[in-house]
Amino acid sequence: MENGTGNARSSPDQRAATERIDEARASGVRLIESLRRLWDGVVEASEQANIDDEHDPEGATVAFERAQLRDVLKQAHADMDDLDRAAERLRTGDYWVCDICGGPIAVERLAARPTATTCIRCAR
Numbered sequence: 001m002e003n004g005t006g007n008a009r010s011s012p013d014q015r016a017a018t019e020r021i022d023e024a025r026a027s028g029v030r031l032i033e034s035l036r037r038l039w040d041g042v043v044e045a046s047e048q049a050n051i052d053d054e055h056d057p058e059g060a061t062v063a064f065e066r067a068q069l070r071d072v073l074k075q076a077h078a079d080m081d082d083l084d085r086a087a088e089r090l091r092t093g094d095y096w097v098c099d100i101c102g103g104p105i106a107v108e109r110l111a112a113r114p115t116a117t118t119c120i121r122c123a124r
């Protein structure tokens with residue numbers, strides 16, 4: 001049963017959101033770890049091969065792989081930052097409130113996108 005105030009979220013929603021964010025953080029940590037291993041592997045391989053990034057076609061491939069990995073790693077870190085912010089918003093109660101209009105963010109939206117900071121209307 002809803003209590004009707006719409007202010008403080010009922011704890012099942014809060015718990016579910018906390019679990020989702022914790023899960024996303026845990027898999028984010030795993031992703032970053034495996035990306036780091038990949039990164040080390042690529043760097044090591046290019047060092048062993050003593051590749052000239054500029055002129056060797058092999059080197060160009062390695063440089064491309066590195067650039068790609070760097071982008072993915074950067075994105076993974078940005079996602080972790082978003083999750084940290086979401087966790088903080090959960091603690092303060094702002095999690096359920098739209099950053100732009102101050103209205104409520106639908107529980108379904110936050111279930112689909114745990115790091116959402118705006119309601120669906122403002123996101124459009």
Ligand SMILES: [Zn+2]
Nearest residue numbers: 098101119122
């Ligand atoms: Zn809004």
